[in-house]
Amino acid sequence: MTENTDEVVNSYEISPDKQQLTHKVSCSLSGETPSRKHTQEDLLRRHYQNIQHIQGCSQASAVKQIVIPSAYSPSTVPLDQLRKISLEDLKLETHHRGSFITATTITPAYEFSETITIIQEESGNVAVLILAFHDDYRRSSRSSLPQNSTVAIKEPYVQFSEDSGYVIRVDHPSDIAVLRGDDPAVSMIMQFVAEKKEITPLEWKAAGDKAYLERKYTSAIECYTQAIDGQVKDESFLKDSLRKRAFANLTAERFENAKQDALSSCSGNPTDAKAFYTAGRAAYELRNYTESKEYFAKALELSPRDAKARKDHNRTLARIDEEELGNYDFRKMVAALSEKHVHLDHADFSKNVKVGITEHKGRGLFSTRDIEAGKIILCEKAFCLPDCYAAEDEVNDMVLYNFNNNSRTNKSAQAAVYLQLVQDLYKNQHLNSRFYDLDGGEYVRSRKEGSIVDGVPIVDAFVPFSPPFQRNLTNHRFLAEAIRLKNCFGSPRLSRHLLKRNTPLPETHLSIGIWTKAAYLNHSCLPNCTRAFIGDMMIIRALYPIPSGTELTQQYITPDASCTYRRKMFPNNWDFECSCRLCEGEKASPDVMHHKRRDLAQKIKTEVLKVPKSNKLQPAAVKQIERLTKKLEDLHEPEVYATLPRLLLVHPGICLMEAHRYAKNYVKMLKYALEVLRNFGFVDLVREEGKLVLDWETGIVNTESFNALRIAAEGFEALGDENMKVQCETAAKRIFVVLAGCDVGMEEIMRSE
Numbered sequence: 001m002t003e004n005t006d007e008v009v010n011s012y013e014i015s016p017d018k019q020q021l022t023h024k025v026s027c028s029l030s031g032e033t034p035s036r037k038h039t040q041e042d043l044l045r046r047h048y049q050n051i052q053h054i055q056g057c058s059q060a061s062a063v064k065q066i067v068i069p070s071a072y073s074p075s076t077v078p079l080d081q082l083r084k085i086s087l088e089d090l091k092l093e094t095h096h097r098g099s100f101i102t103a104t105t106i107t108p109a110y111e112f113s114e115t116i117t118i119i120q121e122e123s124g125n126v127a128v129l130i131l132a133f134h135d136d137y138r139r140s141s142r143s144s145l146p147q148n149s150t151v152a153i154k155e156p157y158v159q160f161s162e163d164s165g166y167v168i169r170v171d172h173p174s175d176i177a178v179l180r181g182d183d184p185a186v187s188m189i190m191q192f193v194a195e196k197k198e199i200t201p202l203e204w205k206a207a208g209d210k211a212y213l214e215r216k217y218t219s220a221i222e223c224y225t226q227a228i229d230g231q232v233k234d235e236s237f238l239k240d241s242l243r244k245r246a247f248a249n250l251t252a253e254r255f256e257n258a259k260q261d262a263l264s265s266c267s268g269n270p271t272d273a274k275a276f277y278t279a280g281r282a283a284y285e286l287r288n289y290t291e292s293k294e295y296f297a298k299a300l301e302l303s304p305r306d307a308k309a310r311k312d313h314n315r316t317l318a319r320i321d322e323e324e325l326g327n328y329d330f331r332k333m334v335a336a337l338s339e340k341h342v343h344l345d346h347a348d349f350s351k352n353v354k355v356g357i358t359e360h361k362g363r364g365l366f367s368t369r370d371i372e373a374g375k376i377i378l379c380e381k382a383f384c385l386p387d388c389y390a391a392e393d394e395v396n397d398m399v400l401y402n403f404n405n406n407s408r409t410n411k412s413a414q415a416a417v418y419l420q421l422v423q424d425l426y427k428n429q430h431l432n433s434r435f436y437d438l439d440g441g442e443y444v445r446s447r448k449e450g451s452i453v454d455g456v457p458i459v460d461a462f463v464p465f466s467p468p469f470q471r472n473l474t475n476h477r478f479l480a481e482a483i484r485l486k487n488c489f490g491s492p493r494l495s496r497h498l499l500k501r502n503t504p505l506p507e508t509h510l511s512i513g514i515w516t517k518a519a520y521l522n523h524s525c526l527p528n529c530t531r532a533f534i535g536d537m538m539i540i541r542a543l544y545p546i547p548s549g550t551e552l553t554q555q556y557i558t559p560d561a562s563c564t565y566r567r568k569m570f571p572n573n574w575d576f577e578c579s580c581r582l583c584e585g586e587k588a589s590p591d592v593m594h595h596k597r598r599d600l601a602q603k604i605k606t607e608v609l610k611v612p613k614s615n616k617l618q619p620a621a622v623k624q625i626e627r628l629t630k631k632l633e634d635l636h637e638p639e640v641y642a643t644l645p646r647l648l649l650v651h652p653g654i655c656l657m658e659a660h661r662y663a664k665n666y667v668k669m670l671k672y673a674l675e676v677l678r679n680f681g682f683v684d685l686v687r688e689e690g691k692l693v694l695d696w697e698t699g700i701v702n703t704e705s706f707n708a709l710r711i712a713a714e715g716f717e718a719l720g721d722e723n724m725k726v727q728c729e730t731a732a733k734r735i736f737v738v739l740a741g742c743d744v745g746m747e748e749i750m751r752s753e
């Protein structure tokens with residue numbers, strides 16, 4: 001926090017540099033008893049001062065600093081197997097394995113970069129507690145840790161703090177159990193415990209109803225559970241409580257439990273319609289559409305006039321159609337997408353792919369049938385995609401620091417996707433295996449990730465490295481982060497927007513997400529399929545005919561990246577060296593030539609950048625760029641590049657194509673449009689008069705090759721060659737569908753300037 005309100009320093013918003021320094025001090029004091037000279041009054045005064053400070057900060061100046069500290073493993077031991085210890089037993093920089101502490105929160109929580117509160121145990125001792133996992137970064141008004149909550153912290157981790165002597169830090173959501181102080185169930189238990197009274201099942205059920213009305217769904221579930229467990233004889237009471245718990249589970253998004261409860265509440269009479277409806281809704285949310293259809297059908301059998309069940313039944317049939325046949329109503333899908341609504345309600349179509357083992361790239365995705373050019377290979381809903389679209393250079397409200405590899409990212413979307421992942425994995429147990437199966441690089445796993453202890457899934461796990469990896473210890477991140485880094489995709493709201501020649505800036509903004517099926521696709525610089533986005537749906541289509549059993553590949557980075565850049569990026573970001581036809585082919589050119597070309601390309605870029613964006617290139621500048629471009633072309637050895645893309649020539653070509661278009665010099669405009677296509681690898685384009693030959697297996701398909709084809713069509717038209725114009729347009733439309741994901745809006749973009 002940079003802002004200083006009334007000269008008060010917010011001691012909870014420490015800069016990452018200082019945090020790292022404090023961490024060093026903490027490590028040097030490892031195992032020592034912390035200083036306890038800070039009184040309860042001190043801690044409370046500072047806490048309330050910090051709360052006041054953050055409330056006084058303007059939104060615009062507030063930047064959340066999310067820190068991923070040195071990795072450590074979460075507790076995997078059930079609470080009842082841990083020994084209770086006191087705050088007085090805690091030692092610095094120690095993970096108190098085998099133990100737990102319990103205490104009450106005595107202040108409202110400070111909530112910004114981290115959630116911070118003061119806890120007090122029975123003996124009266126107090127301490128600062130930090131929840132660093134961000135209970136719910138999308139949270140609205142509800143505090144994640146209200147005052148008077150009872151907390152149990154498993155195997156607590158203690159760090160040195162200059163401010164308070166020590167702090168207890170919880171990084172894994174599964175390491176803390178919270179009985180919320182604002183919960184009717186908790187208050188009731190506390191009251192009954194105080195009065196030493198027995199709580200009857202009826203009272204539990206009534207408390208459940210109250211909690212439900214107050215939207216305390218977790219609490220309602222707990223109360224109904226107590227009612228159900230305490231009442232075995234009265235069948236109708238039991239069924240009614242189960243039905244209510246089913247609905248509370250559905251509202252709390254615990255879909256598996258909701259389904260089980262709903263089905264268990266059925267008693268074989270017409271009132272079961274509601275239970276089947278709840279089961280249908282839960283199965284729908286779990287994306288088990290065939291099952292969901294059966295439940296809705298049963299609900300309709302019992303209550304044929306139920307309009308809601310009818311509507312949901314029909315909706316489920318549409319999902320089954322998508323899942324089985326890949327039949328998507330893309331027009332509806334695009335229409336449903338608005339600024340605020342990127343999460344669409346659609347099924348995955350994945351029948352054309354399966355995960356298999358490749359020779360050198362670990363696992364990969366393979367086609368299960370012959371796929372025609374342009375057809376859908378995979379259509380997948382995001383596993384996790386924060387609605388957090390921003391420009392590359394936009395000032396963001398979240399910064400993510402990773403102390404394990406000393407990295408820092410200013411992109412809100414990256415921080416948001418990490419935070420959301422941790423939350424989603426915790427809340428949606430049925431999704432865990434899908435995520436944890438993904439490639440996390442060298443991260444050594446405990447194989448306990450996602451398993452359930454104390455009723456909650458263990459999020460993340462970090463195991464000390466075996467000797468061969470020990471030297472790389474500092475290079476490792478928490479598992480969720482390790483998987484995120486290797487498997488995330490940048491995505492626009494709507495890929496079609498990127499195909500406009502002068503796309504308005506907001507439409508180019510990207511968010512970052514995870515698609516767990518597409519994540520098995522390996523990279524090739526000359527891939528056989530490409531992805532597009534409509535909201536959170538990723539649509540992968542074949543670039544050319546793909547026989548059954550073929551490994552499917554896609555581009556990980558921008559398709560026009562130079563050889564020198566690619567050689568750096570792949571090992572750095574994904575730990576591999578690419579061996580595609582282009583990368584292997586370019587090895588035949590010596591490094592010195594690659595560097596010469598790179599430097600000259602940079603020089604051309606500098607020349608281009610000299611001209612302000614709004615101004616057209618003057619003839620002298622065009623001549624100079626043409627001269628340099630020719631020189632760059634000559635630096636490409638024909639024996640190496642005869643059939644390969646020459647990516648460094650692409651951008652000078654685009655620049656010259658645009659300059660001649662502006663000057664209405666159609667001959668030269670066409671020349672450079674065809675050059676752009678050639679340099680993307682579509683070699684030998686016009687082999688015979690009147691015939692455009694595009695070799696889709698050698699050429700790179702992207703927005704620039706799409707635009708080059710459109711401009712080539714324009715050029716042929718201006719020169720009176722209608723036949724070639726039509727062929728270029730047809731090819732551009734073929735590219736449009738794979739790059740936009742569908743043909744919706746194609747004519748408009750084809751006609752646009």
Ligand SMILES: C[S@@+](CC[C@H](N)C(=O)[O-])C[C@H]1O[C@@H](n2cnc3c(N)ncnc32)[C@H](O)[C@@H]1O
Pocket residue numbers: 360361362363364438439486487519520521522523524573574575576577578579
């Ligand atoms: C998103 S994952 C792809 C699936 C992964 N192969 C797996 O087994 O789960 C990315 C990782 O796959 C491997 N990979 C992807 N493309 C590759 C390529 N062209 N050559 C070698 N390894 C590749 C790298 O290890 C990379 O970090």
